[in-house]
Amino acid sequence: MALRAALLSGKRGLSGLLCQLSSSSSHVRVCVSQQRTNSTAPKIKVDFNQTTGVAVMNMQSPPVNSLSLDFLTELCIAVEKLEMDKSCRGLILTSSQPKVFSAGLDIMEMYGQSPERCAEFWRAVQEMWLKLYSSNMAVIAAINGSSPAGGCLMSLTCDYRIMADNPRYSIGLNETQLGIVAPFWFKDSLVNTVGHRHAEMGLELGLLYSPSEALRIGLVDQLVPEDQVLSTATQTMTKWLAIPDHARHLSKSMMRKPTVDKLLSSRESDIQNFVSFITKDSIQKSLRVYLEMLKKRKG
Amino acid sequence: MALRAALLSGKRGLSGLLCQLSSSSSHVRVCVSQQRTNSTAPKIKVDFNQTTGVAVMNMQSPPVNSLSLDFLTELCIAVEKLEMDKSCRGLILTSSQPKVFSAGLDIMEMYGQSPERCAEFWRAVQEMWLKLYSSNMAVIAAINGSSPAGGCLMSLTCDYRIMADNPRYSIGLNETQLGIVAPFWFKDSLVNTVGHRHAEMGLELGLLYSPSEALRIGLVDQLVPEDQVLSTATQTMTKWLAIPDHARHLSKSMMRKPTVDKLLSSRESDIQNFVSFITKDSIQKSLRVYLEMLKKRKG
Amino acid sequence: MALRAALLSGKRGLSGLLCQLSSSSSHVRVCVSQQRTNSTAPKIKVDFNQTTGVAVMNMQSPPVNSLSLDFLTELCIAVEKLEMDKSCRGLILTSSQPKVFSAGLDIMEMYGQSPERCAEFWRAVQEMWLKLYSSNMAVIAAINGSSPAGGCLMSLTCDYRIMADNPRYSIGLNETQLGIVAPFWFKDSLVNTVGHRHAEMGLELGLLYSPSEALRIGLVDQLVPEDQVLSTATQTMTKWLAIPDHARHLSKSMMRKPTVDKLLSSRESDIQNFVSFITKDSIQKSLRVYLEMLKKRKG
Numbered sequence: 001m002a003l004r005a006a007l008l009s010g011k012r013g014l015s016g017l018l019c020q021l022s023s024s025s026s027h028v029r030v031c032v033s034q035q036r037t038n039s040t041a042p043k044i045k046v047d048f049n050q051t052t053g054v055a056v057m058n059m060q061s062p063p064v065n066s067l068s069l070d071f072l073t074e075l076c077i078a079v080e081k082l083e084m085d086k087s088c089r090g091l092i093l094t095s096s097q098p099k100v101f102s103a104g105l106d107i108m109e110m111y112g113q114s115p116e117r118c119a120e121f122w123r124a125v126q127e128m129w130l131k132l133y134s135s136n137m138a139v140i141a142a143i144n145g146s147s148p149a150g151g152c153l154m155s156l157t158c159d160y161r162i163m164a165d166n167p168r169y170s171i172g173l174n175e176t177q178l179g180i181v182a183p184f185w186f187k188d189s190l191v192n193t194v195g196h197r198h199a200e201m202g203l204e205l206g207l208l209y210s211p212s213e214a215l216r217i218g219l220v221d222q223l224v225p226e227d228q229v230l231s232t233a234t235q236t237m238t239k240w241l242a243i244p245d246h247a248r249h250l251s252k253s254m255m256r257k258p259t260v261d262k263l264l265s266s267r268e269s270d271i272q273n274f275v276s277f278i279t280k281d282s283i284q285k286s287l288r289v290y291l292e293m294l295k296k297r298k299g
Numbered sequence: 300m301a302l303r304a305a306l307l308s309g310k311r312g313l314s315g316l317l318c319q320l321s322s323s324s325s326h327v328r329v330c331v332s333q334q335r336t337n338s339t340a341p342k343i344k345v346d347f348n349q350t351t352g353v354a355v356m357n358m359q360s361p362p363v364n365s366l367s368l369d370f371l372t373e374l375c376i377a378v379e380k381l382e383m384d385k386s387c388r389g390l391i392l393t394s395s396q397p398k399v400f401s402a403g404l405d406i407m408e409m410y411g412q413s414p415e416r417c418a419e420f421w422r423a424v425q426e427m428w429l430k431l432y433s434s435n436m437a438v439i440a441a442i443n444g445s446s447p448a449g450g451c452l453m454s455l456t457c458d459y460r461i462m463a464d465n466p467r468y469s470i471g472l473n474e475t476q477l478g479i480v481a482p483f484w485f486k487d488s489l490v491n492t493v494g495h496r497h498a499e500m501g502l503e504l505g506l507l508y509s510p511s512e513a514l515r516i517g518l519v520d521q522l523v524p525e526d527q528v529l530s531t532a533t534q535t536m537t538k539w540l541a542i543p544d545h546a547r548h549l550s551k552s553m554m555r556k557p558t559v560d561k562l563l564s565s566r567e568s569d570i571q572n573f574v575s576f577i578t579k580d581s582i583q584k585s586l587r588v589y590l591e592m593l594k595k596r597k598g
Numbered sequence: 599m600a601l602r603a604a605l606l607s608g609k610r611g612l613s614g615l616l617c618q619l620s621s622s623s624s625h626v627r628v629c630v631s632q633q634r635t636n637s638t639a640p641k642i643k644v645d646f647n648q649t650t651g652v653a654v655m656n657m658q659s660p661p662v663n664s665l666s667l668d669f670l671t672e673l674c675i676a677v678e679k680l681e682m683d684k685s686c687r688g689l690i691l692t693s694s695q696p697k698v699f700s701a702g703l704d705i706m707e708m709y710g711q712s713p714e715r716c717a718e719f720w721r722a723v724q725e726m727w728l729k730l731y732s733s734n735m736a737v738i739a740a741i742n743g744s745s746p747a748g749g750c751l752m753s754l755t756c757d758y759r760i761m762a763d764n765p766r767y768s769i770g771l772n773e774t775q776l777g778i779v780a781p782f783w784f785k786d787s788l789v790n791t792v793g794h795r796h797a798e799m800g801l802e803l804g805l806l807y808s809p810s811e812a813l814r815i816g817l818v819d820q821l822v823p824e825d826q827v828l829s830t831a832t833q834t835m836t837k838w839l840a841i842p843d844h845a846r847h848l849s850k851s852m853m854r855k856p857t858v859d860k861l862l863s864s865r866e867s868d869i870q871n872f873v874s875f876i877t878k879d880s881i882q883k884s885l886r887v888y889l890e891m892l893k894k895r896k897g
Contacts, residue, residue, distance in 0.1 A: 138503075159503060176845040187852055192495045196790045196853070197816055203849040204736075204757060205841055218496055243504055247475040251502040254486055255495070437802075458802060491794045517795055542803055546774040550801040553785055554794070 044074045045096065048082070053089040054237050055082050055137075056230070060096035064103035067150045069117075071106070072124035079131045089245055090237045091135065093158060094142035094230055099169070101143045104150030110278050111287040122274040125150070126267060129185060132157035134260050136249045138240035142233040144226065147171040148208055149182075155220070156189040159240065159252065162233050163211045165223035170208035172219070177206030179286070183270060185263045192259060194218050342370045343377050344395065352388040353536050354381050354436075355529070359395035363402035366449045368416075370405070371423035378430045388544055389536045390434065392457060393441035393529055398468070400442045403449030409577050410586040421573040424449070425566060428484060431456035433559050435548045437539035441532040443525065446470040447507055448481075454519070455488040458539065458551065461532050462510045464522035469507035471518070476505035478585070482569060484562045491558060493517050642672045643694065646680070651687040652835050653680050653735075654828070658694035662701035665748045667715075669704070670722035677729045687843055688835045689733065691756060692740035692828055697767070699741045702748030709885040713873050720872040723748070724865060727783060730755035732858050734847045736838035740831040742824065745769040746806055747776075753818070754787040757838065757850065760831050761809045763821035768806035770817070775804035777884070781868060783861045790857060792816050 043061035048054075057078060059065040082088045095101045109121045132139060132154065141158040146169045155161050155171065163171065173190055175182045182190075182203060191199040198217045201207065214220045224232045240248070263270065277283060342360035347353075356377060358364040381387045394400045408420040431438060431453065440457040445468045454460050454470065462470065472489055474481045481489075481502060490498040497516045500506065513519045523531045539547070562569065576582060641659035646652075655676060657663040680686045693699045707719040730737060730752065739756040744767045753759050753769065761769065771788055773780045780788075780801055789797040796815045799805065812818045822830045838846070861868065875881060 160500070176841050176849055179842040179845050181845050181848040181852070184852060187849075192499070194496070195494055195793055197792070200790070200850070200853040201758070201819075203853065204846050205838065206845075221500075240504065243475050244478040247478050247480050247505075248503050250480040251475055251486075252499070254480070254483060255499040255502065459799070491798070493795070494793055520799075539803065542774050543777040546777050546779050546804075547802050549779040550774055550785075551798070553779070553782060554798040554801065 042074065043068075043071045044078045046078050046082070048085075048088060050087060052234075052237075053087055053241065054092065054234065055088050055090070056092045056094065056234075058094055058096045059102060062097060064100045065095055065097055065151070066103055066106035066108075067125065067128070067154075068106035069109055069121045069124050072121075072128050076124065076127050076131055079135065083131070083136060089137060089241050091137045091139045092142050092230070092233045092237065093132075093139065093154065094233070095145055097145065100145040100151070101141075101147040101171075102151030102154055103146070104148055104152075107287065107291070111284065111291060115275050115279050118275045118278050119271050122271045123267075126185075126263060126270065129153065129157060129189075130260065130263065133189065133256060134253070136245070138237065138248065140233045140237055140240070142229045143169075143171065143220065144229045145169055148174050149178075152219075153186050153189060156186075156193055160222075160236060161220040162222045162224060162229055162236065163214060163220040164226040164229050165211050166226050167210050167212070170210055171214050172206070172208040173203055174206040174208045176204065177208075183274070185259070185270075188259045188262065192256075341373065342367075343373045345377050345381070347381070347384075347387060349386060351533075351536075352386055352540065353391065353533065354387050354389070355391045355393065355533075356381075357393055357395045358401060361396060363399045364394055364396055364450070365402055365405035365407075366424065366427070366453075367405040368408055368420045368423050371420075371427050375423065375426050375430055378434065382430070382435060387436060388540050389437045389439070391439050391441050391529070391532045391536065392431075392453065393532070394443055396444065399444040399450070400440075400446040400470075401450030401453055402445070403447055403451075406586065406590070410583065410590060414574050414578050417574045417577050418570050421570045422566075425484075425562060425569065428452065428456060428488075429559060429562065432488065432555060433552070435544070437536065437547065439532045439536055439539070441528045442468075442470065442519065443528045444468055447473050448477075451518075452485050452488060455485075455492055459521075459535060460519040461521045461523060461528055461535065462513060462519040463525040463528050464510050465525050466509050466511070469509055470513050471505070471507040472502055473505040473507045475503065476507075482573070484558070484569075487558045487561065491555075640672065641666075641669045642676050644676050644680070646683075646686060648685060650832075650835075651685055651839065652690065652832065653686050653688070654690045654692065654832075656692055656694045657700060660695060662698045663693055663695055663749070664701055664704035664706075665723065665726070665752075666704035667707055667719045667722050670719075670726050674722065674725050674729055677733065681729070681734060687735060687839050689735045689737045690740050690828070690831045690835065691730075691737065691752065692831070693742055695743065698743040698749070699739075699745040699769075700749030700752055701744070702746055702750075705885065705889070708876050709882065709889060713877050716873045716876050717869050720869050721865075724783075724861060724868065727751065727755060727787075728858065728861065731787065731854060732851070734843070736835065736846065738831045738835055738838070740827045741767075741769065741818065742827045743767055746772050747780075750817075751784050751787060754784075754791055758820075758834060759818040760820045760822060760827055760834065761812060761818040762824040762827050763809050764824050765808050765810070768808055769812050770804070770806040771801055772804040772806045774802065775806075781872070783857070783868075786857045786860065790854075 041060075043059070043065075045058040045060050047056045047058070049056075057075075059071075059075075061068070061071050065071070079091070082091060105125065110118065113121070135157075139158045141155045141161045143155055143161060143163040145164065147155050148170065152171050152173050163169070173182045173186055175186075187199065187203060190202065194202070194217050198219075202209075209217065209219055211220065211223050215223050222232070222236075340359075342358070342364075344357040344359050346355045346357070348355075356374075358370075358374075360367070360370050364370070378390070381390060404424065409417065412420070434456075438457045440454040440460045442454055442460060442462040444463065446454050447469065451470050451472050462468070472481045472485055474485075486498065486502060489501065493501070493516050497518075501508075508516065508518055510519065510522050514522050521531070521535075641657070641663075643656040643658050645654045645656070647654075655673075657669075657673075659666070659669050663669070677689070680689060703723065708716065711719070733755075737756045739753040739759045741753055741759060741761040743762065745753050746768065750769050750771050761767070771780045771784055773784075785797060785801060788800065792800070792815050796817075800807075807815065807817055809818065809821050813821050820830070820834075
């Protein structure tokens with residue numbers, strides 16, 4: 001049930017595994033978290049407006065907001081703080097990095113790590129999803145760049161998704177393109193958003209949708225010019241905050257609780273599945289090949 | 300799981316609670332059942348055409364067909380009678396009141412009533428839903444006016460929904476706008492009709508859709524000019540009655556039985572949830588404030 | 599839960615029962631398997647291209663590819679062979695018969711047969727569905743003609759559906775039009791493809807959709823000119839085979855396993871339901887009336 005990989009056939013490179021950034025429709029830039037220029041700088045910047053009750057959470061982890069353990073830990077702590085502050089009613093998730101919302105899970109967390117570390121990492125991915133998907137706050141994604149794999153998952157946890165109308169950007173759970181498989185709770189989030197059929201085809205083919213395609217199938221709710229993504233999110237939030245919090249949150253919980261409970265009731269086995277998969281010799285080998293390929297590209 | 304309310308924040312009045320009629324897109328008229336001019340007159344008028352096998356059920360409880368205990372009791376008896384009459388194969392639900400199909404649950408049934416009476420009322424709401432949602436007849440809603448909250452629920456029980464193409468009318472489960480939460484079987488009916496995502500957003504925001512928006516998301520099936528709603532329903536019914544009753548009903552049952560069984564298996568706890576919520580001091584207080592506000596408006 | 603029939607009212611002939619071919623939008627030709635000119639000729643022709651790893655399965659059982667026990671047995675054996683051949687990664691289902699993909703279940707398998715034979719037949723229908731719906735191969739339907747009832751079911755098992763853009767063709771689970779009811783796993787396949795609401799209306803009314811309608815509700819994925827159905831399927835298959843098999847199949851399994859498991863866990867009772875229904879005197883009588891009507895038409 002958990003994340004699993006298949007060795008890729010010779011024809012296709014392991015391009016973009018878990019950390020892909022489509023910088024244009026014609027070619028792909030790939031980045032890993034090693035490129036970070038300052039690993040101790042805060043990866044999350046929160047601007048909370050006491051007057052409006054809305055916090056804007058900027059993801060600012062160069063180059064592509066990869067979901068590393070540090071990143072996820074920071075994010076979860078930030079969300080929990082806001083959740084406990086009764087005066088914070090709305091949360092806007094956005095990116096400070098150019099062209100990308102988040103490129104998804106950080107491959108370096110999965111290569112050459114101990115089983116214990118892998119388990120810790122996966123628990124943090126689960127925690128991020130659980131916290132955001134069942135948040136009491138109204139959460140809006142201001143998707144101002146590409147959002148593949150784990151970045152798409154993060155978008156799916158939100159109550160509303162606004163994306164930059166730039167055809168160079170894409171969004172989707174593209175795991176199969178990389179030879180791996182989205183775990184069941186990634187799948188459940190997608191089914192709840194675009195329905196069974198689009199989820200099936202999107203997952204089987206690892207589809208990355210253009211903004212207009214994403215709008216058509218309901219993967220995002222609204223497209224706006226790139227420079228208006230955040231301002232539109234702020235305006236939209238007033239509509240969400242016009243609803244009494246208690247009623248809005250109970251309705252959200254009624255819709256999402258069965259999906260949340262599924263992961264809560266199988267969290268440990270989901271971690272075990274991930275660890276036993278990712279620590280396989282064959283998987284580690286393909287990750288090494290992939291990373292060496294990346295080094296050559298950059299060299 | 301049952302209907303729950305939240306105290307509204309100061310900014311928003313408790314406008315339209317459970318008994319809302321949007322008479323135009325720019326302002327809202329609110330009515331309560333006390334306005335009834337003749338409380339003993341039949342609230343339901345049934346015209347059964349023996350030749351066609353189709354009954355038209357006119358809701359005629361001024362001013363806005365509020366779902367009071369009396370109204371629901373009459374309606375359930377009328378449906379049961381038709382259900383037992385083998386010659387009646389189709390049912391068209393429509394309103395004799397101008398501008399409104401049904402404004403939903405009657406607030407007077409929930410204010411200052413004993414727990415026993417509240418329980419009796421809620422059981423009647425359940426009974427209405429159960430009878431209509433699992434009817435052996437082909438049931439078509441001829442929605443010739445606004446249909447918020449409980450009125451929308453009634454529409455959702457039907458096999459087909461035809462709405463007047465008048466932008467002043469609206470339809471939706473708008474409970475959260477009033478600080479309350481639709482119970483799980485309202486939610487299930489909506490999910491079965493518009494899918495998980497539209498249900499989630501519609502319930503969280505308490506959206507009232509214009510006819511064209513309702514058509515776009517599948518909340519209604521067809522729009523026609525206001526004066527053709529009933530005639531179109533009658534024509535459409537011939538298509539439904541062209542299908543052998545037995546086969547049509549077994550197919551309907553196959554689709555709806557799991558949803559019906561969910562309420563049947565938790566009917567008493569759903570009533571208890573409703574009663575314990577609605578009889579809370581805080582809720583009764585906000586209902587009193589609301590009713591006093593209505594009196595002032597009318598004064 | 600299984601296939602059940604209702605005696606048809608006098609007004610409607612039992613036209614098209616289980617073996618319908620709409621040869622035009624204005625009238626209906628009906629065929630039974632007795633018309634086969636050569637019952638020992640292979641009903642399935644498989645062309646496997648070792649280079650591409652794609653097999654094309656031509657259904658060539660005159661006149662309308664009725665799903666007889668022999669046909670289903672041949673088809674299941676052919677699928678199983680391909681499934682076990684690791685070099686076969688993709689399967690295209692299409693028809694060699696003009697104007698029809700498959701007309702669905704063969705009525706002759708259900709009339710005048712022993713309970714044992716009926717059970718054997720139904721098990722074969724289940725087997726076809728199970729094999730195709732959970733195939734490890736990427737399966738594409740090249741729907742080059744009408745595809746009612748069981749033909750539609752076969753299409754629904756595929757990963758992708760390409761249909762000829764000819765308004766004379768239609769597709770749908772039209773069982774209720776014939777007084778019978780699609781069993782639960784037909785229904786599940788439809789819900790998974792077009793969602794709950796379209797499945798409900800489609801099944802209740804036994805709707806046969808034109809290609810453009812089928813595209814609109816997601817019952818097929820793509821329309822192309824009639825002479826390009828197969829070539830488009832071949833081109834599309836390269837996109838599916840660009841995905842690592844293991845990852846694609848695990849994703850497919852994650853989406854479909856719950857639906858497959860439902861039938862697997864109630865297979866025997868589903869057979870018993872079918873047999874006890876189809877061997878009823880009343881049902882056999884209506885089948886006889888129907889077959890006699892067909893003979894007269896042909897006479």
